[in-house]
Structures are given as C-alpha cells and as structure tokens.
Amino acid sequence: MAIRTALVARLRQIAERGRGRWLRRAVIAGAVGAVLVAGASGASVSWIRSGAEGRMYTVETAPEAPVALVLGTRVQADGTPAPFLAARLEVARELYATGKVQAILVSGDNMRDEYNEPEAMQRWLVERGVPADKVVLDYAGFDTYDSCARAKRIFGVERATVVTQQFHLARAVTVCRNLGVDAIGVGDETAREYGRTWQFAAAREYGAGIKAAVDVLSGRDPVHLGPAKPTSTTPCAPADPMRYDPQRHVWAPLSVTEVGTLLTGCPVTWWLSGGWAIDHWCGTVSRPHGDIDVSTLRPSLPTLLDRLPDRLRPVAAGCGHRRRVAPAGRSPGQPQTAQHLDPGPDRFVLQVNLEDGDDEVWRYRRDARIDLPWDRAVTLVRSVPTGTPATQLLWKSQDPRPVDDHDLNLAYDMLHPTDRRWLGEAIRVAHPSSPWLTVA
Secondary structure, three states: OHHHHHHHHHHHHHHHHHHHHHHHHHHHHHHHHHHHHHHHHHHHHHHHHHHHOOOEEOOOOOOOEEEEEEEOOOEOOOOOEOHHHHHHHHHHHHHHHOOOEEEEEEEOEOOOOOOOHHHHHHHHHHHOOOOHHHEEEEOEOOOHHHHHHHHHHOOOOOEEEEEEEHHHHHHHHHHHHHOOOEEEEEEEOHHHHOHHHHHHHHHHHHHHHHHHHHHHHHOOOOOOOOOOOOOOOOOEEEEEEEEOOOOOOEEOOOOHHHHHHHOOOOOOOEEEEOHHHHHHHHOOOOOOOOOOEEEEEHHHHHHHHHHOOOOOEEEEEEOOEEEEEOOOOOOOOOOOEEEEEEOOOOEEEEEEEEEEEOOOEEEOOOOOOOEEEHHHHEEEEOOEEEEOHHHHHHHHOOOOOHHHHHHHHHHHHHOOHHHHHHHHHHHHHHOOOOHHHHOO
C-alpha cells in the first residue's frame, strides 16, 4: 500500500513538472510571437507612412489626375452603398465636379451574383450627376491589393487619385505606388461620426498593413486577372484583351446609306446618332466625319448585334483598351459603346452607343431627370431612323469641341422653337457650366 501511494505521488510530481514545462514554453512562444508581430506591424506602419508621405490631400488641394480609383466596401441588402462607401463616392463625385479627375474607376466585390459593389457605386454616382460614360467598373477588386493591381494591369491606369477613408488612405496609396501606379490620395473624414465602427476599422489597419507588405513582397497576381465573372453576363470577355493602337486601329466608317441597309428590318429600336445624325437631318454633308454612330437601348444590344455580319467583330471601348464584347446577356454595368472592327482591313466601321429610355420616352443617360417623347427624340429621315438635333446637341454640350460648335451653328436655327427651349433647359439642368448656355 505504501509503495502504491509513493508511486502515485511520484507520477503526479512528474505530470505537474511536465505541465509546467509546457506552460513555460507556451508563454515563451507567445511572447516571441507577440514581439515578432509587433515588429512586423511597426515595420509595415513605417513602410506605409513613408510610401504615402506628401501624397495625401483634400478635395480642394488635390492636384489633377486622369482618374479617381474608388475602393469598394460594404453594400447594404437593398443594393445601396453603406455609409462608408457612400462617403467615398461623395469624395469622388466632388473630384469629378471640380475637374480634378476626368473619370472614375469603381473597384469592388462582385464574386456572387446577388452582391455587386461596382454597380451600386455606378448607380450612386450617375444618380448624382456623374455621366455614366465617365464611370468604369472593376468587378474583381476584392481587396486593396487586387484593386491597385487590376487598375494597372487590366485598365492601364498610370496615374490616379485613390479615394477611401482617411484611416485606410496611406496603405492604399503605398500599395498602388508599389504596383506601378503613380498614386495620390484623398481621404474621407465624414464617416468619423460612426465612431465605434471607425475606431474598429482603424484598429484593423495594423494587421492589414502586414498583409499589404506580404502581398507586395510576394508579387502575387490578383485573384482574377480578367473580369470577375467570365460568363455571358460579364461586360467584356476575359480573353483577347486588345490594347488600342491608334496607328493600327483606325476608322473607315460605313456611309449612312450602308448603315441603313445593314440594319433594315432590325426588330429593335435604333437610330443614327452623333455628328452624322445632325448632317443627315439637315440634308447636307457639312464637314468630314471620322466615324459613324448608331444608338440603341441597353436591353436591345444583343438583338442588334445579331443583325450585323459575322465579319464585324464588336469590341468594347474603355480605359485605353478594346475588348471583345460578350455575345449576350448584359448587366447594367456594361460598357456604354461597342465599336465594330472589320478584321479584313483592320478598320473600325461602326460604333453602337447604349442609351436609356422606356416605351414612352427617350432618357438622357447622363441625367435621368431629362427625357423626351420618342417622336421628338428620333425621326425617320430618308428611310433612316435619326436622332433629332436637340438630343444630339445635348450630348455635345457638356464639353464641346470645335466640330460640336460647328454642329450647333448648323442646326440650332433649324430647330422648332419648342425644341430650342427644351435644349436650353436640358443644358441648364445637366451641364450648368456648358459654354453653350449663352446660345441655347
């Protein structure tokens, strides 16, 4: 009995010593790990601050850049941007409105069909006056690194103003710079009113900084190098990106008669648009035309494309790239134009513009407050459906070129007084800084 008791006591003593050793080892390992994490965090913070030093501005002080890169974050269940994202979008809107950027690239998560940050961002901006053709969508910006990498590698962005919350800005600017984008940043401060959420998100930056450093050092590819959804619903197919070459991809436009013949019997609404529409309506050829445009409603594009000869290859235009258009099933975020390349002579021959409207009215894509009954927006001129000068001049009024001034001088006095009044009011609403306000 005494032997058994002594043995049990000895075993307990050994077990307690073993637990003690493991406990000490765990404490030491934890301490070493904490030191390493703290060191990595400190190093990443220093790297981030150094990379963004002198490159963070307000809307008022920011220098001009070609594009604003808006980094996505949460969208609410009803499809509208959550407050933090809405605040970022407001910064981007102000940058565009003040001429600090010429276009806005919205980059966010669209991994699931039912969740779409880029299209929510696009809707928000367009509803507040940013022209839809100035908003470019990146469906695979799953994190800051992916958004910056894709901006450079997919969209050809060389210089940009990054837009996000202030606590995130230095990391975003530094990552973009390390991936080849000459980036500055403008940060939102208004979301500070959501105090606890702001503090939690700011605290996460320490861990996010370590991840950013690891991503940059590894040089990993983004999750998707093509669009987020390489299916028929993707605006541009992921394969065969065509970098635009102005020396090679030049225009040999069809004539008005050829366009009319090509689309005769097309079962969807289409119309001649742009400068050729004004000349055709006026019954003249008043100037040279480098291209030719027709327009159709967004849902009608697949049907219209089916009417075109197979030899004409539709490619979407945007951000310095030309990419093949998927054959059907567009999403609301698709590109606003499709240019048609005849691969024989390797020339663009026709551009198709996507416009908005319903059964009753044509609606101005840049400002949904402006519409016009179809019988005043499109008319049949010598067997070719033609956009009326009032609607075409409205498109040209935002930032008119010399050829646009020519078109205004040609057509304005020929407009019915009712259409002249409509055009003047539409310009005042949609483009209050247009130089044409003194004329229209």
